[in-house]
Amino acid sequence: MNTPCFIRGLGHCVPESVLTNADFERMVETNDEWIVSRTGIRERHVALKGETCVDLCFGAADKALAQAGMQADELTHVIVATFSPDSVIPSSACMLAHRLGISGRMCMDVSAACSGFLYALETARALLALHPQARVLVAACDIVSSRVDYTDRGTCILFGDGAGAVVLTAEDCGAGCPQVLDVLVSADGAMGDLLTVKGGGSGTPYKLGETIRSDFFVQMNGREVYKHAVRSMSSICAELLQKHGLTPQDVDVFIPHQANLRIVEAVGKRLEMPEAKVFTNLQKYGNTSAASVPLGLSEAVAEGFVKPGHLVLLGTFGGGFTWGSGLIRF
Ligand code: COA
Numbered sequence: 001m002n003t004p005c006f007i008r009g010l011g012h013c014v015p016e017s018v019l020t021n022a023d024f025e026r027m028v029e030t031n032d033e034w035i036v037s038r039t040g041i042r043e044r045h046v047a048l049k050g051e052t053c054v055d056l057c058f059g060a061a062d063k064a065l066a067q068a069g070m071q072a073d074e075l076t077h078v079i080v081a082t083f084s085p086d087s088v089i090p091s092s093a094c095m096l097a098h099r100l101g102i103s104g105r106m107c108m109d110v111s112a113a114c115s116g117f118l119y120a121l122e123t124a125r126a127l128l129a130l131h132p133q134a135r136v137l138v139a140a141c142d143i144v145s146s147r148v149d150y151t152d153r154g155t156c157i158l159f160g161d162g163a164g165a166v167v168l169t170a171e172d173c174g175a176g177c178p179q180v181l182d183v184l185v186s187a188d189g190a191m192g193d194l195l196t197v198k199g200g201g202s203g204t205p206y207k208l209g210e211t212i213r214s215d216f217f218v219q220m221n222g223r224e225v226y227k228h229a230v231r232s233m234s235s236i237c238a239e240l241l242q243k244h245g246l247t248p249q250d251v252d253v254f255i256p257h258q259a260n261l262r263i264v265e266a267v268g269k270r271l272e273m274p275e276a277k278v279f280t281n282l283q284k285y286g287n288t289s290a291a292s293v294p295l296g297l298s299e300a301v302a303e304g305f306v307k308p309g310h311l312v313l314l315g316t317f318g319g320g321f322t323w324g325s326g327l328i329r330f
Contacts, residue, residue: 003129007178007328008070009167011063012298013056014160014285017048021157028153035157040261044160044286046145052086054095056163056291057139060298061100064137064165068173072100074135075167077127078107081116081140081290083197083319084147085109096139113195114257114318115185116140116290117164118326122183124168132170139165142289147197149217158260159218160286164294176308178330184240185324191228195220195319220319229263232323233315234270240325241313248273252310255300257317258282258292267315279305289318297328306330 020043021032035041047056057080065072078097085092093107106127112119117140124136141163150156172179198204199216206212233256241247248254254273256264258281268278279300288295293314300306307330314326 003132003170004172005125005128005168005170005180006172007166007180008169008173009064009066009068010165010298010301011060011067012162012164012291012295013059013063014045014162014295015047015049015051015056017046018043019046024157027150028156030153030157038260038262039158040280040283041157041286042283045162047143047161051143051161053080053082053084053092053141053143054086054099056143056161057092057096057141057165058099060141060163060165061096061137061139064167068167070135070167072102075100075102075137076105076131076134077124077136078105079110079120079123079136079138081110081112081120081138082142083111083113083116083289084143112318112322113320114259114287114289114292115316115320115322115324116318117293118183118185118314118316118324119322121180121326122185125180125183128168128170134169136168137165138168139163140290140294142291144218144287144289147217149214152217154222155218155220158287160288162285162288162291162295164291164298166294176330178328181327181329182240182244183324183326184236185322186236187320187322189320191321192319194224194228195321197319226263228321229259229317230266230270232321233257233317234267236323237267237271237313237315237325240327244327250311251277251313253277253279253300253306253312254315255279255293255296255312256315258285258296259287259317
């Protein structure tokens with residue numbers, strides 16, 4: 001039997017500044033109608049005031065710890081899912097632990113782009129199986145704006161910054177303690193070149209004094225990414241439901257990766273998930289990459305969209321390609 005994994009606390013944090021579609025109309029050749037009809041996005045929170053990955057992780061972790069009724073020094077492991085860490089070395093997890101005032105724990109970053117939260121959650125479940133007394137902090141954050149070319153209208157309108165965090169233990173917190181029932185994650189590197197942030201990596205290094213190139217920023221083939229996102233996210237969600245003998249009718253709330261509304265609607269349709277069960281907040285945050293699902297989960301719970309007893313299905317898709325699904329009983 002699997003070691004159980006309970007969510008003891010949940011939190012999220014976004015930067016203060018907001019970029020609206022009207023702001024983008026002043027920056028690139030675009031318009032509100034194009035952006036809303038293609039993506040559903042109206043605004044995004046962006047770290048214009050210099051907030052970093054660790055800043056937002058700290059904000060989300062602080063709330064998750066408060067909800068869990070725990071002090072940071074009770075944590076045994078710190079995991080940060082991100083593709084936009086404060087620095088390559090040290091990792092954002094090491095920096096986050098330091099900011100939380102703790103040391104002497106396993107701290108590591110997980111890189112799986114927009115699927116990062118589910119990859120980190122699966123890692124945390126494995127750690128709980130090894131160490132049932134563990135108290136694991138998983139934070140998922142991306143400052144996508146640090147890797148967005150704001151002259152490229154095809155990508156810049158899509159993304160925002162944010163963070164979500166959960167505190168996980170094998171020990172429950174009494175009746176109604178949300179339990180992660182299962183997680184499935186997958187990947188296919190053959191399609192990696194369809195969505196990239198390459199520049200500055202060892203495959204495409206920069207020399208001292210060299211001007212950064214466009215490969216430093218998110219580059220993608222939007223149409224191809226769209227097709228694979230719909231296919232992969234819906235199939236892994238269906239696979240997880242089938243594994244547990246469940247149907248979409250058994251699901252109370254579906255929280256998909258908030259990439260854009262058309263992808264969300266297409267996945268919902270494939271899964272035959274009634275629209276009323278699908279949670280979206282991409283209208284005000286855009287695609288926040290690794291933060292997207294925990295930010296959605298945290299808001300959906302705070303707003304009462306997710307209620308005690310609900311079965312919640314999560315779905316993600318991201319660069320790599322990576323994709324995943326998760327089931328949580330509230
Ligand atoms: N405003 C106005 N026009 C724009 C634009 C913008 N912000 N961005 C692109 N266009 C133009 C293109 O230049 C192109 O013009 P052309 O026909 O004169 O060449 C036209 O709109 C169509 O571009 P295309 O890329 O084919 O549009 P699309 O219908 O595929 O929509 C996306 C573009 C990005 C919204 C869509 O492909 C998508 O959602 N892809 C998935 C992206 C994603 O979610 N990635 C992250 C996954 S984790």
